[in-house]
Amino acid sequence: MNGISISAGLIFLGFTLAYAFTDYRATFNESLVAILFYLFTIWLNKNGYFNFSRVYFVIFNGLLFFYYALAHVEPDAAE
Numbered sequence: 001m002n003g004i005s006i007s008a009g010l011i012f013l014g015f016t017l018a019y020a021f022t023d024y025r026a027t028f029n030e031s032l033v034a035i036l037f038y039l040f041t042i043w044l045n046k047n048g049y050f051n052f053s054r055v056y057f058v059i060f061n062g063l064l065f066f067y068y069a070l071a072h073v074e075p076d077a078a079e
Helices: 002-018 026-046 050-072
Strands: none
Touching: 002 026, 026 050
8 A cells, every 4th residue: 555655646746846836726736635645644554553544545545536526527537
């Protein structure tokens, strides 16, 4: 799970850096929140909360991609 969180965090870091200095701040804000939540998943795993980190990871990803699908109003927005 740490590998998945690190990979996703790096991808969202790229989005954060790409949109940091533009007028369109929505993608920057969404990516920054995603990075923080993926780092929290890694922190939970590191401190031994393995079961909670798994449940948190699944629920967070479900809510994150559900939000992307609703916010971007396209069926393929969560890809």
